[in-house]
Amino acid sequence: MPFICSLLLFLGISFSNVLADLLPAEDIPKYVDPLVIPPVMPKADTIMQQGGPPIDYYEIEVVQFQQQILPSTGFPKTPVWSYGAVGHPETRNYPAFTIEAQVNRPTRVKWVNNLVDENGDFLPHLLPVDQTLHWANPSQDCIDGTTRTDCRGQSQETYTGPVPIVTHVHGMRVAPESDGYPEAWWLPAANNLPPGSDPSGTLFGDITTTDADPNNDNPGNLGYALFQYPNDQPSATLWYHDHALGITRLNVYAGPAGFYLLRGEEEDNLNLPGSAPKPDGNRQGPQKFFEIPIAIQDRSFNEDGSLFYPDNRAFFEGLSPDQLKIDFLPDSDVPPIWNPEFFGNTMVVNGRTWPVLQVEPRRYRFRFLNGSNSRFLILKAVTAAQPDNSTTWSNLTDEFVQIGADGGFLPQPVALDELLMAPAERADVIVDFSGFAPGEAIYLVNVGPDEPFGGGRPGVDFEPANPETTGQVMKFQVVPLTEPDPSANPDTLVLPSFEELGPSTHTRQVSLNEEESQEVCVKVQKGKVQQIGCSPEAEEFGPIAALLGTLHNGMANPLFWENTITENPALGSTEIWEIYNFTEDAHPIHLHLVQFQVLNRQPFGDDGSSDPQPWETGFKDTVIALPGEITRIKAKFDIPGLYVWHCHILEHEDNEMMRPYCVGDPANCPANGAP
Ligand SMILES: [Cu+2]
Structure with a gap:
């Protein structure tokens, strides 16, 4: 894929030294500091409902702070973002404190964008934002000249304005208005929002815009959204992270992510190793836990401790x-x-x-x-x-x-x-x-x-x-x-009985594709990569994007985020999706709303297919689609409305490898922001 690299090595071009500030990984001593076991996120309240279970209520803000990520033996702290309980700065941690939830007991969260400084002025992004992607674009600086958010921008400069966020609980079966749709982002309620910027995305909404709380309308400029999670699914290791359009790779790399552990009765009798941190646990107290969530992430750092991207x-x-x-x-x-x-x-x-x-x-x-x-x-x-x-x-x-x-x-x-x-x-x-x-x-x-x-x-x-x-x-x-x-x-160990999905009523084909430049062809000359006119012999520069799509007459039909919805399962239907990977790399494909079963994998041109791996025999929300293969999954779509499916390589997701999909009546699925 990065063909230029091999070309350069062949021609002996020396790599430049532009990364003088990068902290060499070899200089960082290992196994110095203890593993941090994330404590439990404290609740703000418990909301009693008549005729229903109590709702666990949280107020959680995204904030910027410093954290010792590099070893404590003389390395600087890192400016980072994460979630913390509002009014409890001691709960700010990257990764975030764990949300503990119980099956069939709803969780309601007021997600607050508090990316502001001590004066209430907005904080810019810690990382370079590419405004030419199809992204949230609060400054409404669209490349097509229109004034709206959620479009491709025209500036080659990095974006320095207030940062959009929208939280998604990964793996949660949840109504669309609480799923964290990528165009449902919001800005902080900062003192100094730039003129012309829109405080929320095209499809901003929260539960106050639905029957749940019809008297409390949130117009999108309050710096928060209220989401509710029913937790009516089996015990699982879910996680929450940011999902704003076109900047998810940067928002997540900057820190905002945490575990969301859903526990049900079926787990109680298994006698698994425990315990985990408790909701009322004291962070400073003795920690002896035998159930531990472990989030593994790769990062690079500058010499001053800041994140490199x-x-x-x-x-x-x-x-x-x-x-x-x-x-x-x-x-x-x-x-x-x-x-x-x-x-x-x-x-x-x-x-x-x-x-x-x-x-x-x-x-x-x-x-x-x-x-x-x-x-x-x-x-x-x-x-x-x-x-x-x-x-x-x-x-x-x-x-x-x-x-x-x-x-x-x-x-x-x-x-x-x-x-x-x-x-x-x-x-x-x-x-x-x-x-x-x-x-x-x-x-x-x-x-x-x-x-x-x-x-x-x-x-x-x-x-x-x-x-x-x-x-x-x-x-x-x-x-x-x-x-x-x-x-x-x-x-x-005898695990809880696994209930398979019923028979499918529809099978659809979808595709994974890579896009090369249609306008830039290159050759190497005098130690530089030079642009030349594109001819049949010239090498196209790429990739410039990764795309999802459909199949048309057996051929890939790549589609962009802004194209009309092509995946529209009927409400309550069970479908098989055949994912054709036409690229050279594996892609982790994630569907919102559903937990699916992996059926099999079949190389292109082969008659036979292989069973899922033994660790893929339960419910999955993310599946590895290998190159040159069809990966088949089966899912039941039982909440109406607008969701997304996407590649979870965040750099791909941010640049077109994400598509909206609609369950049930298309009237329930407002179009994307694109005209
Ligand atoms: Cu991908």
Whole structure:
């Protein structure tokens, strides 16, 4: 895909030194600071309803603060964003405190955009915003000359205005007005909103605009939205993060993400390792938890501790900006700042680089989340931090017993040597340390690639992550057992019965596509990439976007965010979606609203198909679609209205690899902002 890189290496062009401020990952000591176990987000209130269960009510704000993400041994703090309880600055943490929810007891959240300074003036983004993508665009500076939000902008400069946010609970079955539609964002209620900016997106709405609270209209300029989650689905490891149109990669990279753990009665009798932090837990108190959520994210840092994220396209090509002499939007179709993928050079786990967790020789329950923008992880447990040769680690056998995935428990436990996790996927796993003695150490390592994942095996089909840096994740340091382990043996664990979806009534074909430039062709000349006229022999510059779409006569039919809705399942219907991946890379495909079943995978041109992986046999909301294959899923669409489906490589999602879809009557699905 990044063909220029290979061209440059061939021609011997030297990479520039534009990243002088980048903190070398090799300079960051590992396993210095303890793993932070996110405490529970405190409730603001409990709302009693007549004839219904009480509602847990939260007021949660997105704020900017400093956090020690790099080691505490003399490294600077990092300016970061995350969620915290309103009025409780002590709850500000990246990743956010965990929302604990109970099945069939609704959660209501007032999500507040408080990205303002001490004077109430808006804070600009921490990271470079490419205004030429189809994005939220509060300044209504559309490339087509119209004045509206949610459009492609015309400025090549980074956006410096107030930042839109909209929260999505990933994996939640929820009504559209509370799902966090990408065009339903809102700005902070800042003192100094620039003239001409719109305080909320085209499809801003919240539950006050529905029957839930019809007397309390929110016009979108209050700096918040009120969302409600029914929690009427099985126990699951969900997570919440930002979803604003065209800047999700930046908003999530800046920090806002946290776990949303939904617990039901079916979990109570399983005798799983516990406990987890409790809602009334004191953050400063003794922490001895045997159920721990673990969010793994790659990041890069500047020497001053700030987050690094590329501010020009040349970075992706391994060039300095003056070595990439091409026209950018609006003078061509190439976005000037957007990078097709981003891979950080450090591993951050629960908001710390390469932390260490003290573990007793007993069983633990870890809820792993791959919270990376682009990086696929292949996690292994090993007993030496360094590989025994250049490509393989002597990993422990069947160290992971996976009991759950995105949407809840698996039909039965699955013993695994490794965990393959695309961005946004979760794995609920039991790890047994009882075979280890105090003083011993176990390391969680990563043999996924430092580049886009295309399937295959590390060391065979791709080079595993740098074993000195991104190949390592965290350390488990064994300490003495303090009390007997009463938890169930996972080998004999009987998980809650799994109820399959009913037969499907419709099958549709959708496609994953990559877009090359139609206007910019390039050649390498005098140490620079020069633009030349496009002829049949010329090399098109790309990729410039990733697109979802349909199939037409067996051929890919790529579509943009603004194109008319093509996926319109009937209300209450169960459909099979056949996802044709016409690109060279794997894409984690996520559907809002539903938890689906993975049916099978079939390479193009093959008659046979392969069963889902053992860890994909429960409910999923995100599935890896491998290149050159059809991935089949089945889902039931049982709430009417407008939702999205998208790739969860955030750089793809932000640049057109997302489409609206409509359940039921199209009259319930207002069109996107585009005319
Ligand atoms: Cu993708």
